[in-house]
Amino acid sequence: MILARRLFLTREVDREALALRSGRPAPPLGAQVVLLTGLGPEQAAALGGDADAAVVESVESLPPALREAVNPPPPPALALAGRRWAFDQRPTILGVVNVTPDSFSDGGRFATTELAVAHGLRLIDDGADWLDVGGESTRPNAAPVSLDEECARVLPVLEALRARAPSVPLSIDTSKAEVARRALQSGASLVNDVSAFADPAMAAVVAEARAAACLMHMQGTPRTMQVQPRYADVVQEVGDALEAAIARAVAGGVDRSRLLIDPGIGFGKALEHNLALLRHLEALRGLGVPVLLGTSRKSFLGALTGAREPEQRVLASAASVAIAAARGQADVFRVHDVKETRDALAVAAAIGASRGGATRW
Numbered sequence: 001m002i003l004a005r006r007l008f009l010t011r012e013v014d015r016e017a018l019a020l021r022s023g024r025p026a027p028p029l030g031a032q033v034v035l036l037t038g039l040g041p042e043q044a045a046a047l048g049g050d051a052d053a054a055v056v057e058s059v060e061s062l063p064p065a066l067r068e069a070v071n072p073p074p075p076p077a078l079a080l081a082g083r084r085w086a087f088d089q090r091p092t093i094l095g096v097v098n099v100t101p102d103s104f105s106d107g108g109r110f111a112t113t114e115l116a117v118a119h120g121l122r123l124i125d126d127g128a129d130w131l132d133v134g135g136e137s138t139r140p141n142a143a144p145v146s147l148d149e150e151c152a153r154v155l156p157v158l159e160a161l162r163a164r165a166p167s168v169p170l171s172i173d174t175s176k177a178e179v180a181r182r183a184l185q186s187g188a189s190l191v192n193d194v195s196a197f198a199d200p201a202m203a204a205v206v207a208e209a210r211a212a213a214c215l216m217h218m219q220g221t222p223r224t225m226q227v228q229p230r231y232a233d234v235v236q237e238v239g240d241a242l243e244a245a246i247a248r249a250v251a252g253g254v255d256r257s258r259l260l261i262d263p264g265i266g267f268g269k270a271l272e273h274n275l276a277l278l279r280h281l282e283a284l285r286g287l288g289v290p291v292l293l294g295t296s297r298k299s300f301l302g303a304l305t306g307a308r309e310p311e312q313r314v315l316a317s318a319a320s321v322a323i324a325a326a327r328g329q330a331d332v333f334r335v336h337d338v339k340e341t342r343d344a345l346a347v348a349a350a351i352g353a354s355r356g357g358a359t360r361w
């Protein structure tokens with residue numbers, strides 16, 4: 001997968017990193033360049049690069065296919081819940097409803113059906129466009145949840161929300177195909193699968209229900225993912241893995257127009273990996289499906305701010321949303337704090353670039 005990263009070389013460390021990745025001396029400080037990776041050796045050599053990467057300063061001189069990698073078209077609308085959901089006006093807010101005793105960010109607060117439904121309705125009042133209902137925590141070392149237990153947690157919540165907020169698309173956050181199947185019958189129209197269809201039955205379940213799905217990148221499993229995550233080039237590897245995940249889902253019968261992708265912030269990633277992905281999220285635009293981003297209350301924000309408790313990371317979360325939105329890098333934001341996110345998005349929309357591609361090069 002050819003990925004394009006836009007770089008404005010304002011720091012010496014950025015120049016050093018660029019030289020290391022491209023195998024060539026970096027352009028001077030202050031230069032604006034594009035790093036192309038995932039090239040074939042011949043393509044890389046033709047652009048004066050090394051191995052699979054090259055740095056270009058002028059996009060106009062590139063062959064058309066590479067020019068499109070640098071300036072991909074805006075993401076298409078998503079086929080969701082019987083309609084086309086467009087992202088060209090403003091990003092979508094996906095409010096999180098965790099029906100779990102042990103989610104890292106809000107574990108236990110909404111563990112009964114009544115509390116979870118009331119919380120979901122409050123998030124809609126606050127401005128959530130969709131809701132994501134989950135019954136199994138993905139935190140490292142979380143206790144596994146049986147199929148029956150997960151269903152007992154999420155199905156009544158989905159049914160009640162479907163009845164009380166019929167126009168709000170509901171997502172089920174699960175990696176179990178059978179939970180997804182029952183959730184889709186209980187009112188969900190999107191499957192948010194952090195394992196990107198690791199369950200071999202998942203594609204058929206999604207395809208049969210004509211549901212949408214979010215494919216997220218994770219290195220390892222929730223149990224092991226934070227034990228020394230390693231990447232040579234995290235942006236390229238996440239892009240390649242998501243491209244393969246899209247191909248698998250499509251081969252399994254899911255229409256491409258029903259797919260979203262997600263870099264999986266915090267899922268098998270150290271701080272430097274999360275930051276590299278956030279810095280270069282626009283590279284995932286080349287995959288041609290809408291991008292979902294989940295930074296809300298995550299540990300990397302705690303590492304940056306010193307906020308130990310997830311509840312103390314609300315402002316940091318909003319800042320991360322505002323930056324990605326202003327750069328036009330993501331289409332759906334999965335968040336716990338909807339009101340704050342809405343405010344951050346209003347500021348980003350007023351100051352940032354227009355939706356769909358930030359600055360054109």
Ligand code: PMM
Nearest residue numbers: 103104105192214216262264265294
């Ligand atoms: N993060 C969590 C759970 N589900 N799904 C997607 N698509 N992306 C994410 O980043 C993501 C997710 C973990 O957060 P939580 O425990 O607060 O729900």
